[in-house]
C-alpha cells in the first residue's frame with residue numbers, strides 16, 4: 001500500500017516529513033523490544049517521544065510479541081523506563097491477545113495446555129481461561145504421566161523451561177483433531193547482547209508442528225488478530241489513519257501490510273536498511289509485504305516534530 005507521503009519502499013524521512021506523517025495519523029502502533037528499549041535500557045529519546053505523542057492527543061498502542069510478562073508488569077516497565085503516561089489498556093501483548101482469542105473468539109469450554117512461561121498462564125487465568133496445572137514430578141515421563149481429559153487447546157509461547165515431556169504431552173493432546181493448536185507468535189529468535197541469541201516461540205512452535213503434523217494458528221504479529229483486538233477496544237480505528245512502527249521486517253512490517261497500515265522501520269533493532277531494500281528489489285511480489293513505507297534511524301527522530309508543534313502552539 002502506497003504511503004500517503006511517498007511511494008512504497010524504504011523512504012528515509014526526517015524533520016518536517018515526520019511531522020506531516022504524524023499529523024495524518026490518529027493511531028500509532030508501536031512494537032517495544034528494539035524500538036523503545038533493549039532489555040532494561042530505553043532507546044535514547046524514546047520515552048520523550050511516546051509521552052509527547054500521548055500528550056498531543058495521539059492514540060498510542062503497543063503491539064508486542066513478547067509474551068514473557070503480563071500487561072500489569074508492562075505498565076511497571078514502561079513507568080520504570082520513563083514512559084510515564086502508559087496505561088494498561090494501551091498494551092496488546094501476544095499473551096493478552098491469546099487470552100482474548102480463547103475467551104471471546106473460540107469461547108473455549110475445556111482447559112488449555114500451555115507450553116509457555118508463567119506470564120502466559122497468568123494472562124489466561126486473568127481472562128478466566130482455565131489452564132492445565134502441571135505437577136512437579138521429576139520421575140514423570142511420557143510413558144507414565146497423567147494427561148488431562150478435557151484439553152481443548154494447546155498454546156505455545158516463549159518457554160525457557162521447555163522440556164521434552166512438555167513437548168510430548170502437547171503432541172499427544174494435538175492427536176485430537178478438536179483440540180486447537182495456537183502459537184502466541186512465531187518469532188524465530190531474539191537478539192541478546194554480545195552476539196548471543198534467544199530462541200523464540202517460533203522455534204518451539206516448529207518443533208510441535210513437526211511432531212503433531214499440524215500447523216499452528218498464530219495470534220501475534222504478523223497475524224491480523226492483534227489489530228482486530230485494537231479495533232474492538234478503541235473507537236474509530238481507521239487503517240488509513242494508523243502508523244505501525246517496528247524494528248523487524250518479518251513481523252512488524254508484514255503485520256502492518258496485512259492490516260493495510262502505513263509502516264515505519266526503526267534501525268535500532270533487528271532489521272537494517274539493506275534487508276528492507278533486498279525485499280523491495282525482490283522479484284517475488286510476496287516479499288514486498290515486508291517492505292516498510294518509511295525508515296528512520298530511531299524513534300528519537302520524532303523529537304524535532306514535537307519541538308516544532310510545541311513552538312507553533314505557543
Ligand SMILES: [Mg+2]
Nearest residue numbers: 031033034247
Ligand atoms: Mg521488536
